[in-house]
Every structure is written in C-alpha cells, then in structure tokens.
Amino acid sequence: MLKVVQGHEIWVLPEGSHGHEGHETRCRIFYGHAMRPDGLADPARLAAWVLLPGGAKLSLKVEAGDDRFHLVAFTPDRDGFWPVTVENDVGPVAVTADGFYRRGTRKDYPGAREVGYYYQYAKTYVQVGHFCAACGPVVQPPEITSLAHDLELILTPGAYRVGDEVILEVLYRGRPLPGTEVKATWSLREEDDWGLSAKTDDAGRVKFILSNPGHWLFYTRVADETLGREGEYDKKVYSATLSLFGVR
Template sequence: METTLKVVQGHEIWVLPEGGHAHEGHETRCRIFYGHAMHPDGVADLARLSAWAMAPGGERLSLKVEPGDDKFHVAAFTPPNDGFWPVTVENDVGTIAITRDGFYRRGTRRDYPDAREVGYYHQYAKTYVQVGHFCATCAGVVHPLEIIRLGHDLELVMAPGIYRVGDEVILEVLYRGRPVPGTEVKATWSLREEEDWGLSATTDDAGRVKFVLGHPGHWLFYTRRADETLGREGEYDRRVYSATLSIYGVR
C-alpha cells in the first residue's frame, strides 16, 4: 500500500523543532514527520504540505517546506524577536476511496461509485518554538495575552511554556472554533518503545482534557473528527480531519 494512503487507518503528521530553543535573528528549523504515534513511516507528499508560523504579536509568516531525508521534511524561518512561536503544518491529502474489495485508492465517488466509503482527508500539526533563553515566569519576554487559537478546522489548543516531567497539561479540542465535548484525545512520548498511543482520555463538557507528563522525551497529542455533513455528492461522503500538537523535550 502507498504509505500516504495510510491516513485512512490513522497515520498523521507531526512537527517538532530541531532544538530546545532558537535565537532571535537566526534560522530555526522544524522537522515534519509522517507515521503513527511518533513512529515515522515514510514521508508525507511534499506537494500537499504547507506551513506557517505566528509571531508573538499575531503576524503570520509563511514557511517553505523542503525535503529533509527519508524520515522527515523541513520548514525553516528566522524569528525577529523572542517569545513562543506557534508553527503549524497542513497536509491536504485529498480524496481516498475504500473500494468494495477493501483496497485504498486515490479518487472520488465518481471514480469508485461502488466504494464502501470515500473521504476527503486534511491534517493539521502544531508545535511551539521557544525563541530566546528564558523561563516561563521571567520578565522581558513577549508572551501571548491568551492561549493562541490558530483557526484550524480541527485544533488542539494548549498554553505554550516550558514543561517538566510530572506537570499536568490541559488541552482543548476545537472544531470550527467551538469546543468539542466527548471526543477522544490520544497521547504518547518519544521514548516509548511500543508503536501505538500510550494514553487516551475523553474531553469534558467544555471540550477539555488533562494529561500528566509522566515520562521524559518529546510528547505528541492527537485527535480526529469525521463530518458527514460536509460531504459533496459525486465527490466524497465526508471530510475527515486530524490534529496533532507536540511538546519538545520534557525533562
């Protein structure tokens, strides 16, 4: 099976900075991975990826995505000031059909009229890049006045910061700007050997969920949502969104 078709089964993209912090006026690079639960499996289709960063003041900076190696692509930018910079990547996968005999094929409902289902897949990945040497409570750093929401169709939202083992994090799931109660959020960490998600929790009535960062390493959170109300006759039955959020270097 073509690796990029595994989005149907749950493969996703995620993005991580190459280092624990970046420096004002110097290029910083983020790696874009594709696979499952922090285990890379090939790379995403470069032509379907786009990326941008948001300055602490709210300005958006478009990023060029370039090949890295056989396990990741790279998006780079040069931050002009200190602070926490959200970096987001989108993977516009497009339509995939599950044929009557169970194969995955690129195409629409017109191409495969007897398919079991046809979905349009779109993925979001987000991380925060720490620019500058500082602690979360130090003065002189430009912090967002509130938790940053980037306006993705499906988004995992969390306060930026420097996290340590044992910290509790609160994530909010938003779909088209509204909290989503009763949805599953999965989590794992980079030093986990098993090739699946290590934790799972369900959002409360406010669309929020809590996790304890109980292990060192990079952390990744994931959620997914299918919306059949957005299907298009002759094209696809539903839109399927996924969203990831990563934390670099929990110690």
C-alpha cells in the same frame, strides 16, 4: 499517503530545545503513526507557516530533509514562543469494495465502501530565547494559542516538566468539542501505539500528566458527514496534532 485512512498523521517538531533571535530556526515534519515515522508526506500537498508577532502569517517553504522528515525554517526577530503550523491537504481517498485504498472520489469509485476527504493539521511552539522555568510563566499574546484551524488542540505554550499536568482544549470549527478522544504518547516510549487516551469533557477539555521524559505528541481526529459532497465524498476527516519538545 493513503495510510491516513488507518490513522497515519503528520507532526512537526523543532530541531532543538530553543532558538535565538536573528538566527535561523528549523523544524522537522514527520509522517507516521504515534510518533513512529513511516515514510514521508507528499510535499506537494503540504503547506507550512509561522505566526508572526501581531498575528500575520509567514509562509514557509517545505524542503527535503532525509528519508524520515521534511524541513521548514524561519528567522525569529524576538524572544518568545513562535507557533508553527503544517497543513496536509491529502484530498479524497476511497475504500473500494474489495478493501483497497485508492486516491479519488465517489465518481471514480461509485461502488466504494466509503470515500473521505482527509485534511491534517500539525502544530508546535518554538521557544526563542532562554526562559527560567521557576521564574513564572512567560506572558504571550492570546492569538498564538488558538490559530483558527478547522480542528485544533489548544495548549498554552510553556516550559513543561515531567510530572506537570496539562489541560488541552479541542476546538472544532471554532467551538469546544465535547466527548472526543485525544491520544498522547512520548518519544522514549518503547511500544509503537499511543500510550494514553482520554475523552474531552463537556467544555471540550482533557487532562494529561506528563509522566515521562521526551518529546510529547497529542492527537485527535473528527469525521464530519455533514460536510460530505454528493457524488464526491461522504465525509470530511480532520486530524490535528500538537507536539511538545523535550519534556524533562
């Protein structure tokens, strides 16, 4: 879990292309780098929820999957896109004077090179029901697009295809974040690192072309020294991921 300092993150992905009204729908929670699983996140530090129609949050139990992922499940009661969020409260991590990563505050490691408090968000949209991609967009209530995370990647949910252009907006504490890096990759990419990278414009937006088939993952990260606490940690480090299932 201490690999968060180097850039490990969580992401969440539906188990299938779509779910069905009245039937259990499951999502997998992964931990690793650039869509390559590397161990498991600590389930004691994970919290998951789905946004219900009307804006209420339904807490989801995080359960064991296999040695690559955890699971969450819910039963939707209508068609549409259902946003699922997973939060990972990693807590304070110190980089000691000799370069080791240790869980703890500056009180525990007064000579540390740096101490950050790490908090991660992962988001996906579960499609419930069958949609015709050529029949026009599915109308969704605006509250499912932005979920009021401290750091969030905003993308209108939809049935995306290879070659589509997507416009993402980065919000930090509710405001657009210009000049921040957003990375992207896809599940069928052979290389291990991120495949694409771009910076947000003055409005906090960035464009990508979905150039390849597969699941897509977008990632951004912010370190905010203004949120440090004296004697505890120097900064808060937020990361956010957003996944798209099965672009084809």
